[in-house]
Amino acid sequence: MRQQFLVISAFHEDIIEIAETLNMFHVGNQWMIFVLDMVARDFDAGTVTINLDEGANIAFALNETEPNCQDSLNCTISEISLALVDAISKITVEEESIYGEISDEEWEAIRFTKQEKQSEILGYMKEFLKTNAKCSSCARWRVETAITWGKSQENRKFRSTPQRDAKNRNFEFINIGYWTPVLGFVCQELAFPHIEHHFRNITMDILTVHNPPWQILTKNSNGDIVEHKGIVMEIVKELSRALNFSYYLHEASSWKEEDSLSTSAGGNESDELVGSMTFRIPYRVVEMVQGNQFFIAAVAATLDDPDQKPFNYTQPISVQKYSFITRKPDEVSRIYLFTAPFTVETWFCLMGIILLTAPTLYAINRLAPLKEMRIVGLSTVKSCFWYIFGALLQQGGMYLPTADSGRLVVGFWWIVVIVLVTTYCGNLVAFLTFPKFQPGVDYLNQLEDHKDIVQYGLRNGTFFERYVQSTTREDFKHYLERAKIYGSAQEEDIEAVKRGERINIDWRINLQLIVQRHFERDKECRFALGRESFVDEQIAMIVPAQSAYLHLVNRHIKSMFRMGFIERWHQMNLPSAGKCNGKSAQRQVTNHKVNMDDMQGCFLVLLLGFTFALLIVCGEFWYRRFRASRKRRQFTN
């Protein structure tokens, strides 16, 4: 909400006071105040604005009219005549200088017309009056404006000691110009410079903490910050461009360092967890922000209970969700792959129709009215069965019934065979191409069904822990009760996750980072992330309480969102949606080579056939022996 006010009143002090209590002095509003009934010398802008906060845009017009200047007709007449004489003499000199150098004809061509001469003379007169006017009118108003924005956050290196001990002690009042009836408004600066130039290129103090990927600080050997990037830093850079300030970064220690200081464990690089957390705000940051010495704390902080905090959060700049990581479910064994295309019922029905079709064919063949139409090869149920079985495998059509009835049976059987074989082949290809997996943990409430997962892990310092206290989701509460809180890579025990004994909860982006690292190292995907993302954690920056610029900052963050900057910075800084899922995984599937796993069932069937054949051979051998011995016995009898 931007409003402009013009105050022309003898009671400006009261008006300022009342407007202040109504919170009408803020970064959007502009106040122009004419100070009446007072000469400029007696006016002190400092006392009038004593209760104003930073960020106010206020300017004063002061009466600087000379009280004892002579203002008479005599004076004006003489002044004007003087101006006319001066103008004519100037123009004459000018003309003469040109006339002396050129011929008459040329002069006729270029000399001024009457109109031109007239305007030339008037111009000279105005110029003369501007510099020399003494008596036309003595009115003169000086305009003073307050430079307030960023005054208490301005870099300490350049900050002078405050002159007053009041709210407005850092205000600076500058003379931007004056107004007179003859010259109009003469100014060397905007009346409200902050509206146009915002912070006017001052250097602000900004507090930050190293916390990749939000704030990434690179330091040189002296400990000075030489480079800063990350999502939050990109926002700060854009703010500084849009609000016209430069900044000086002050680093506070992060809570990891605070922790390690208190426990004096010493940093163990290899033991650090990957990824980041924003729930715990370092104690030093909170402490330092409270003094209103910093424009903004450029730290990513989880929005939590904003009304209870001694500072204010900005508009959220990001939303992060939690997920869990488990072992990727194994593929279903492929030994029965060749049976997979049909269900068990279908297989039984298939057997059924073979057993049914064989006698039918036999009967039809037997019932043929003419003897020569009966085919010898189909004269027993057994041979009919072998015939039908062979046809199913598209083989062995040695004889064909000559009667139309028999032909119909065989023909329709072939149609059935075509349908069966086509569906089987097609489905087999599909089952080969898309491997099936055992059921994994897609949602947290499925955990109960997975008894092999015995350890539950939760990263230390998560908003999740806090959230569970107020949630109604039983599976979260149950999880938290059993969970071990881990704070180091050793306790995180990612190897146990890999073995399928453990599940860990963390930010989804952190888990993606783990998956990515393992993929880069081992070139295989052993982990699965939950399909479910839960608990929206809002992340914002911090400004001091009662900061005048909160709304301004929020407005710019909003416009950065609308322009897609923030999304772009997220893409640049956060791990992308995993190498192990999505497109790359798909490609792996389509390139699937048929391996021993797929073919073992097929070989097994062959083996089974051989075994059966061997058994039958033995049976037949024994049967022949039995028949022969019986014959011999008959013979001997």
Ligand SMILES: *[C@@H]1O[C@H](CO)[C@@H](O)[C@H](O)[C@H]1NC(C)=O
């Ligand atoms: C400005 O000051 C002059 C001289 O002190 C005074 O005569 C005049 O009335 C003042 N103008 C206003 C608008 O107060």
Ligand SMILES: *[C@@H]1O[C@H](CO)[C@@H](O)[C@H](O)[C@H]1NC(C)=O
């Ligand atoms: C104006 O000037 C004339 C001649 O110089 C003088 O006689 C007259 O008194 C002056 N008038 C005023 C009001 O000063």
Ligand SMILES: *[C@@H]1O[C@H](CO)[C@@H](O)[C@H](O)[C@H]1NC(C)=O
């Ligand atoms: C920033 O402030 C400086 C100082 O007032 C001004 O000269 C400059 O034009 C401003 N830049 C922008 C982009 O407003």
Ligand SMILES: *[C@@H]1O[C@H](CO)[C@@H](O)[C@H](O)[C@H]1NC(C)=O
């Ligand atoms: C803004 O300030 C920086 C450093 O104080 C300076 O390098 C730069 O030239 C200034 N820009 C303008 C437009 O005044």
Ligand SMILES: *[C@@H]1O[C@H](CO)[C@@H](O)[C@H](O)[C@H]1NC(C)=O
């Ligand atoms: C750091 O971690 C490694 C491996 O976990 C361990 O061998 C070493 O003792 C640790 N060092 C310290 C100082 O804790």
Ligand SMILES: *[C@@H]1O[C@H](CO)[C@@H](O)[C@H](O)[C@H]1NC(C)=O
């Ligand atoms: C800033 O924080 C204070 C105290 O926590 C709160 O009362 C106030 O409403 C907040 N201001 C804004 C603009 O959110």
